[in-house]
Amino acid sequence: MTARLAPPYTTPRLKRTPAATKRDRPEAHVIGAAHTRFGEMWEKSYRDLMTEAGLAALQDAGVTGDEIDAVFVGTMSAGKLVGQEHIAPLLLDGAGLADRHLPATRVEAAGASGGVAFRQAVQLIRSGSADIVVVGGIEKMTDVSDADAQAIASAGIDQEWEHFFGATDAALHALMAKRHMAEFGTSRDDLAQVAVKNHAHGAKNPLAQFRRAIDADTVLRAPVVADPLTMFDCAPLSDGAACVVLASSTVVDSYRTDAVAVTGSGQASDTLALHSRETYTTLRATEQAARRAYAEAGVSAADVQVAEVSDAYTIAEILAIEDLGFVKKGQGGPATREGRTTFGGDLAVVNPSGGLKARGHPAGATGIAQVCEIVWQLRGVAGERQVKDAKVGVTHVVGGTGATAVVHVLEARRPGGEA
């Protein structure tokens, strides 16, 4: 059969010349950012949420519909959760923009869908084909039963080799946690401290799903989801939408003087199945995505003051701060326990929004909500949860157990100047 896949071809191949290097190209800047409250939003439909976030982001940017060149949207499982595929045109229709006939594209990478959508918009601006691009992210997860939603959330792991045999997203993260504990002495309490920190942060975020501080005992005494992870080690199922507006270098100065530059973008993948990887305690996709994003931006982990990272499970944040290079491998637990990743610590403040754990985790919306938070931090308008003198921020989002990771570097930009 393989021989019939393509007509025969006989012209000799030539050797490859060196890869292209970075060119003189337009760069992307965030000029508008908004997200709905995250939570159980039974009174709002999928398109209600999308429209609410979209219009708020346009208003924040001062952009009218006539100025938009393209739209992207990240969503994980609209097909299974609300029965609707093909949602990108819906977003435009909801905003009253259907008659502009804009390119509107949905991208999907499980829990990393929002981050991947954001990256497509950045690349479109860098291609010189667009000046204003709108990127949304959305998920409505509470219109189906909890059991169905958990099964759907596990569509981001390998169906044939993991989920079919009973593994869930949570169970695989529990394996990663156990292994991290065995290799590096990470304690059950270290994991709990991630949830404690992020709930404390979320308490200061008016848009968060959970706005109350908890203590370690609450985490440790909660029902076990997959040993050692309890309910409070796991991000909730959430409804919500988020939206940002990007502008090219060419037009950004016409919009706002406090635009945030996207100076680095990295995306990487790994095997879908956890068991195929050489290690359970490092996400190679995060490492690679971070390496690429830092290289583009010309920064290192030490330059970052604020980061929104994936904490779909408490172990995920510990892996993230290690794989992003904020601490050495194995030091994620102690760094969290010692308060180094919260306000007043010596490292980047990690998940000032409350993270996926407390702000909530509407899968497709998460990657865009992270960008919103970093933009607000770099603008200096994050209120009670403002990170002092934040100049360089990072977003990091993961799909499944790490088969996709996306990292972006965002930097405060001085009026008329470079990042």
Next chain:
Amino acid sequence: MTARLAPPYTTPRLKRTPAATKRDRPEAHVIGAAHTRFGEMWEKSYRDLMTEAGLAALQDAGVTGDEIDAVFVGTMSAGKLVGQEHIAPLLLDGAGLADRHLPATRVEAAGASGGVAFRQAVQLIRSGSADIVVVGGIEKMTDVSDADAQAIASAGIDQEWEHFFGATDAALHALMAKRHMAEFGTSRDDLAQVAVKNHAHGAKNPLAQFRRAIDADTVLRAPVVADPLTMFDCAPLSDGAACVVLASSTVVDSYRTDAVAVTGSGQASDTLALHSRETYTTLRATEQAARRAYAEAGVSAADVQVAEVSDAYTIAEILAIEDLGFVKKGQGGPATREGRTTFGGDLAVVNPSGGLKARGHPAGATGIAQVCEIVWQLRGVAGERQVKDAKVGVTHVVGGTGATAVVHVLEARRPGGEA
């Protein structure tokens, strides 16, 4: 609530400067193309199909895994059809490339998913961030019941306002056909002639699902799906995968001397719901996508010798050849009946592959299979179905009833020269 979506912002907005114009940038070229046979492939899994097409395309391009910079894949409903979201990393894993940790992105736009995925790859190359990009498209539609597959296929129309009330993708296309007949005198036989032509073409395509010619009576006497459309007016449910390899201007000459240049790319959207549009007999999304693609390429419809267009239903091809500008509005039926769009006609040969109707329509794979066909035509290796002296080809794919349309212009490229 809206007021709380984003922190307050008070800096005055400035006026917008003119949009950026096209820059000096790398362009994209197709250097490899392959697809599996389309049909009911119960003996092959989703990942089997994907891997088969992917490896064949790499072989056709003479590209090794080490040279790939990024991967895109278009699929409509893997989540519902095979229970798996997050399929982009699977494609890499299947090809033995997981350890390269490449960016791998799934895009979705119902039946236009493949076309939109191809466009993302073109834009990535234009951004200067990648030299070699692989784009796959896949769908496995026959592992669920026909009824379930039909319902899933209708996830590309508006769930809340169309499908919930009993409308299907076929029923809405039947409305479009009825209206076209009323407005322009298109006959029931004109519709049948689209199927007759495409079956005649498909009979010459070894990879087609249906390889037998039919006559108009076969179409007219077949069971009615949605009046006036019979079973032979509708493309089948299919399994299949397709893959192409793109190279930037920088490296293309190192691979092949008969690379095909992607000189124009256009994508456009419309309301998801048919009833919200001002007309049922013109797809504004196709018109706009074509206008943009032709403008980029500097060609007009009259320059095109070969086209692969959406014929998910016979009426769809009639709309397509009108909205792409091959004939005036209302003349699609007569042009088809008079043989102007087949071999020996005076217009572009439309769907020499057999189209969605006869080659088959694995939703996400279709847009990429169209690119394969045009590449083979422009290379001059299409065998029995070769269009003579083909220099300019067009691909056109539609999602749902036209809420997304994607048009690409591909041109034969002389060694070392421009398209």
